[in-house]
Amino acid sequence: AQTVTQSQPEMSVQEAETVTLSCTYDTSENNYYLFWYKQPPSRQMILVIRQEAYKQQNATENRFSVNFQKAAKSFSLKISDSQLGDTAMYFCAFMKPWYNAGNMLTFGGGTRLMVKP
Amino acid sequence: AAGVIQSPRHLIKEKRETATLKCYPIPRHDTVYWYQQGPGQDPQFLISFYEKMQSDKGSIPDRFSAQQFSDYHSELNMSSLELGDSALYFCASSLYEYGGAMDNEQFFGPGTRLTVL
Known part of the structure; x- marks a missing residue:
């Protein structure tokens, strides 16, 4: 079974600054x-960014980027130029390889991020 | 763009009652997932369906059952409700494509907030 760990329950950052959220996971899969x-x-779940394990290049979506270290099983999220609207709970999630339909997402415990003006 | 629709959005029930939650996936999506998020917790996978067949199963209590219908909508039936069943229930949908990893992205509905008194 896969496990996902987010070691930072809460974090805060000043508006316009950069913050990094940590995530580690454990799996025996090679592709995920x-x-x-x-x-x-609002409690809506919104996808921020995704990373395929077989890709070495770190994913980037505008102000959001990841640092994916496969050997270390680490997947951190960097938010640049933080905005007040970034205030939210952030969940790291793992999904098994795509060749099975209906694969579940396994979530970490979440990190509550507060962006301060 | 059409999103995942869940109904009802809020539901209040007494202990030992039954509840039915409905999920209408994004048009053309063939896979449906159910997640339970308790207060202050991360979402926990319950069950998923692909083409009306159960695909993956998580920590779903025996008191719960679910199915996917011919029009791809899904219903989660919960019986003998307990106080601990109070949670936000998410439905997500995706389009399964073998080899199409990006198209297996799960799109979440707004959730049904169930309160058991």
Whole structure:
């Protein structure tokens, strides 16, 4: 079974600054997918960024980027130029290889991020 | 763009009652997932369906059952409700494509908030 660990229950950052959220995981799979989801106060689950394990290049989506270290089983999220709207709970998630339909997402415990003005 | 629809959005039940949650996936999506998120917790996978067949199963209590219908909508039936069943229940949908990793992205609905009194 896969496990996902987020060691930072809460973090805060000043507006316009950069913050990094940590995530580690444990799996015996060689091919898999990793995700960061954002859950604002509305409780909607919003996909922020995803990474395929077979790709060495780190994924980037505008102000969001990841540092994927496969050997270390680490998957951190960097938010640049933090905005007030980034205030939310952030979940790291793991998914088994895509060749099976209906694969579940395994989530970490979440990191609550507060962006301060 | 059409999103995942869940109904009802809020539901209040008494202990030992039954509840039915409904999920309407994004058009053309053939896979449905159910997740349970307790207060202050990360989402936990319950069950998934692909083409109306159960695909993956997580920590779903025996008191719960689910199915996917011919029009791809899904229903989660919960019986003998307990106080601990109070949670936000997410449905997500995806389009399964063998080899199409990006198209297996799970799109989440807004959730159904179930309160058991």
